[in-house]
Each structure stands twice: as C-alpha cells, then as structure tokens.
Amino acid sequence: MLKDAVRTKTYQNVIYQNTFLIKNKVVLDVGAGTGILSLFCAKAGAKHVYAVECSQMGDMAKEIVEANKLSHVITVLKGKVEDITLPVTHVDVIISEWMGYFLLFENMLDTVLYARDKWLVESGVVLPDRASLYLTAIEDADYKDDKVEFWKNVYGFDMSCIRKQTMMEPLVDTVDEHQIVTNTQLLKTMDISKMASGDVSFTAPFKLVAERNDYIHALVAYFDVSFTKCHKLMGFSTGPRSRATHWKQTVLYLEDVLTICKGEAIVGSMTVAPNKTNPRDVDIILKYFLNGLHCQVSRTQQYKMR
Amino acid sequence: MLKDAVRTKTYQNVIYQNTFLIKNKVVLDVGAGTGILSLFCAKAGAKHVYAVECSQMGDMAKEIVEANKLSHVITVLKGKVEDITLPVTHVDVIISEWMGYFLLFENMLDTVLYARDKWLVESGVVLPDRASLYLTAIEDADYKDDKVEFWKNVYGFDMSCIRKQTMMEPLVDTVDEHQIVTNTQLLKTMDISKMASGDVSFTAPFKLVAERNDYIHALVAYFDVSFTKCHKLMGFSTGPRSRATHWKQTVLYLEDVLTICKGEAIVGSMTVAPNKTNPRDVDIILKYFLNGLHCQVSRTQQYKMR
Numbered sequence A, B: 001m002l003k004d005a006v007r008t009k010t011y012q013n014v015i016y017q018n019t020f021l022i023k024n025k026v027v028l029d030v031g032a033g034t035g036i037l038s039l040f041c042a043k044a045g046a047k048h049v050y051a052v053e054c055s056q057m058g059d060m061a062k063e064i065v066e067a068n069k070l071s072h073v074i075t076v077l078k079g080k081v082e083d084i085t086l087p088v089t090h091v092d093v094i095i096s097e098w099m100g101y102f103l104l105f106e107n108m109l110d111t112v113l114y115a116r117d118k119w120l121v122e123s124g125v126v127l128p129d130r131a132s133l134y135l136t137a138i139e140d141a142d143y144k145d146d147k148v149e150f151w152k153n154v155y156g157f158d159m160s161c162i163r164k165q166t167m168m169e170p171l172v173d174t175v176d177e178h179q180i181v182t183n184t185q186l187l188k189t190m191d192i193s194k195m196a197s198g199d200v201s202f203t204a205p206f207k208l209v210a211e212r213n214d215y216i217h218a219l220v221a222y223f224d225v226s227f228t229k230c231h232k233l234m235g236f237s238t239g240p241r242s243r244a245t246h247w248k249q250t251v252l253y254l255e256d257v258l259t260i261c262k263g264e265a266i267v268g269s270m271t272v273a274p275n276k277t278n279p280r281d282v283d284i285i286l287k288y289f290l291n292g293l294h295c296q297v298s299r300t301q302q303y304k305m306r
Helices: A006-016 A036-045 A058-066 A110-120 A143-148 A160-168 B005-014 B036-045 B057-067 B109-119 B141-147 B160-167
Strands: A026-030 A048-053 A074-078 A091-096 A120-126 A130-137 A171-173 A185-191 A203-210 A212-225 A233-238 A250-259 A267-275 A282-291 A296-305 B025-029 B048-053 B074-078 B092-094 B120-127 B132-138 B170-173 B185-191 B202-209 B214-227 B234-237 B249-260 B265-274 B284-292 B296-305
Touching: A006 A036, A006 A233, A026 A036, A026 A110, A036 A048, A036 A058, A036 A091, A048 A058, A048 A120, A048 B265, A058 A074, A058 B160, A074 B170, A091 A110, A110 A120, A130 A267, A143 A250, A203 B120, A250 A296, A250 B132, A267 B109, A267 B214, B005 B036, B005 B141, B005 B234, B025 B109, B036 B048, B036 B057, B036 B074, B036 B092, B048 B057, B057 B074, B092 B109, B109 B120, B120 B284, B132 B202, B132 B234, B141 B214, B141 B249, B249 B296
Parallel strands: A026 A048, A026 A091, A048 A074, A091 A120, B025 B048, B025 B092, B048 B074, B092 B120
Antiparallel strands: A130 A185, A130 A212, A171 A250, A203 A267, A212 A233, A212 A250, A267 A282, A282 A296, B132 B185, B132 B214, B170 B249, B202 B265, B214 B234, B214 B249, B265 B284, B284 B296
C-alpha cells in the first residue's frame, strides 16, 4: 500500500505543505499500518501522535517508530479503536487512510467516525474530510466475455451458476478512459467531519447520457477524497482519467448489453449499505432504465462486495 | 484457476487422450473445486466419480453436475477428505490438482496421500503421479530494489524491520528466462503413488554453476508434474522457460548480492518442511556457499511461505 505513490504522496504533501494543521497538535492516526502517516505528522511538528493499529503490523509500527527515534512523539497502540484507552481525553486532529475499494468496502469509515465522536475537539480537523463517489458507464466487451460469459461454456461444460455469482460480485479492476461512453454522475459526497455513521447507507439517483453511439457492458464506480482544510484544496481521484492507484475502479457488469445512441440516457438509482450480517461487506442495488432507439431495458441488479 | 489453460488443458488431454485409464473405473477427485476434473472423467466414461470439495465451491460443483446432467455419474461430497464417508470401499483412480505455490504450499498433497492409503486399490492410478522441484539462480536487481531494498528508506523513514520480514517471505512472481544465470538443479522428485506422507520434508543438496558473468540476487524454485501412466508421458512445467501458469515461480531473495563469474558454482542445500504450528505453511532453510574470484559468501537463510 505504501507503494501506491498517489496515495502516500498526497498525504505527505498535505502534511508537509500544511504544517499549520499539525504543528503542536495532538494527532490520532486511525488504522496506522506501518505508521507512515504518524511519521509524517511527527516530522511536521505534532505535539504527540497516537497511532492505532489492530493488526500484527502494529508491532512493526512500534519497531519503525523506535528505529526512527520518534518514540517521544509517537505512541503506537496495538488494538481496535473501539477497545483502546487513549492516554488523553481529546485530540486536535484525526488522520486516517480508511478508504476501501468502492470507497466503503471493509467499512473502516465507521471506525473513523467513532474516533471523531469520542475524542476530537470541537474545532478539530479530520484528514481527509471529504469523499465523493461517482458513477459512469463503459464499453467492455472483451473483459465481460472473459470474466463473465466464460462460465457459460468451460471446456464444454455449463457453469452458469458461477456466472450468476460472478455477476453479483463487483470487479475491482483498471478501466481505460477510452472505454467511457457517458458523462460521469456524482452519486454522493460525504463530509467526514460532520456526517453521521448511518450516512454510509444511501440511495442516489443517476442519469448517464451517452457521448457517442456504443455498447454499454458495465457501470463503473470510483471515488475521490479531499483535504479541504489545507491552504489550497488537495486530494486525489481514483477515477479512470487519473493516475492509477491500488483502488483501481469498481466495475458492475450489467445483465444485458445495452445498445445506446449519442444523447440517450440511462437513468436509475444506486442503493449502497453495509451488509447486515457482515458490516464490512457492502450491498449494492442498481436500478436502471434505458428507453432508446435500439434498446429498451428496465432492470434491478444486486451486487455484494465481499 | 480454470483460466490457467496450461493446467486445465493438460488434465483434459491426459483424460481425453488416455480414456483407458478412466473408462469403467471408479474415480476419486480430491479437492474438486468446480468439479471440472470430475466432468472430464465422466465424459471419458468413468463408471462413477466421487468429487470431494470442502469449500463453498462444493455447492457450486453440485449445481454444475446437475446442470450438465451428470448426476448419475458424479457424486459431489462436500466436506474434508479426512471426514467424509465414501459410498464405496475402494477406488481405481485418484485424480487431484493439489499443487500449491512452491509445489508444497498449503500442503494438499498430504490429503491426496491420505485418500490413496485409505481407498486406492492395489494396482490403482494416481493422476498426476510424479512431481519434481527445481532450483536455479537469477539476476534481479530491479525487482530486489523495488520489493526488498525499498523498505530501507520509505519516504525518508527507516523501515528495515519490514525489509527483514519481506526477505523471509518467498515471493511468488514471474521470472523472465533471460534473468537465469546458472544451470538448473533438480532438488527432489516425488512419486505420488508410492511416497510416504513424511517425504514432503527433505533436505536436498544443490550445485548451481554460472553460465555467464553476472550478479545473483535470488534463487528461484519451480516444479513440474507428470502423468507417467499415460500412453506417452504427459505433464507440464511451471518453470521460467515454459508457458506461464498461475503458479508462476517462487523467488527466494538472497541477503547478499553475489558477484559470480562464468563457471563458478554456488553450492548448498535446501531443507523443506511443513511448519510445525501450521502445517499448511512451508518452512525453508537455505544454506549456500560461494568461493569465487570476486565474492566469498557462506550463509544460512530461513524463509516461510504463509
């Protein structure tokens, strides 16, 4: 993950170029991993950084902090944010790289919001503080054949039941910008400093207008995040027109191949919610409707990220 | 995994081109997955096939067998080979695609041997019945820098403790044949139809002679499997000179960069054993020695596949 330069460099720039946000502040790093964000904050003059990490990586983070002679500034706490006892009652800044595939997969945002409500001072800063989810539509004949239709005839055998399951699993993969057929629709913007925990569940309408005559095999979701409290707005996008990140994009294959003419629109809605049984999974319901010259479709599809 | 054409086509050819091994025989498919090997055997005229699969995929395999109208020939048993009750006391053939990374990772071979000893008739056939592990040495400056040395300076911080851990984890990756600097040494051949369970632990000596002046950054292990009971020998290799498979190769980075001259030899031994705590993991101890014109090294390194 550290090797995702878009991600790590953005955080580094946010911190090093906006030391006014960090200097002499008490910082909480939620899901610290190797502790890289805590190290950045220490270098930027934080009064103290609490780095919370529940995985085995917490032990590594402790070693790394020591190796870099920053134990007097950074305290690594190995455990779940929901379980640990912070040595302070309040923090000035919460920093976290909580974003999962499709923004919400693995649902670490809830943990950030929990930490915010428990420890962040009134005027405190959350880094990043804005995340938006977008939707567009792509032509993807080759890959859909390879990844989905493949199962209809596997070495002469019918494995359609696997095709059915594959269709329900959003695919995390890199989309070429030339595959994009329509405009991009903003689905949802989240203000991490204000939103309620329940706001990770939502239904958003969309209208995707074709910019050329083409086929549409899939809708594609991606997100961007912003640090609005910086001197000037900073952030990054995980969209197909931006430099690739490890988040890639999230491809939702459509049951039907849509034949669309320039100017025609796919309208519909996307409902997103954590799975009730396993809240780290994400349930997605896609309703879409096209009444075009060559293609009339009205359909509901369910997906599950797990 | 079905999309690994080398793998699946080899099994298909073995079965379809050697129906004498399968026709009117009772077959046990160990770790059947989607059931593809069982389907091949059914088509080849097996009397009956028992397909054992312990994961959720077992349910899919049942659906697939029904969809292909082969329920009268194939019985899918969802469960562990060690736990299930077979409706028959003996089988004529055991077929399995049990090979893991580095051949032995995840140790499904033990399950095949268990099934062999419990159910296979005296003159029964195991497919495949031979597996060999090989070792060679490669130049890999770029990747070693990227994957290992990276941790020495991560955005200005010392994360050498992660480098140390990374060094101990064999890397499953594709090696270009032009990176190969030495001959290839056969480490171990296993006869699946005869070997004892304990034979998956072994120490094998090696001698790797440089075929040109170069640097050596890593030793590389790979395996091949053979079906010796076929009309003519069939099988496939996962080596860097063969068509790529999902097994790729297994790269063991060396602590030192070795400077080697044509004709000089790295001699040593490799000890391989299932991890005592978690037998699905593999412990590897590599001892190597080079007394060259430009480089004298004698070292022991430990690795763990997990």
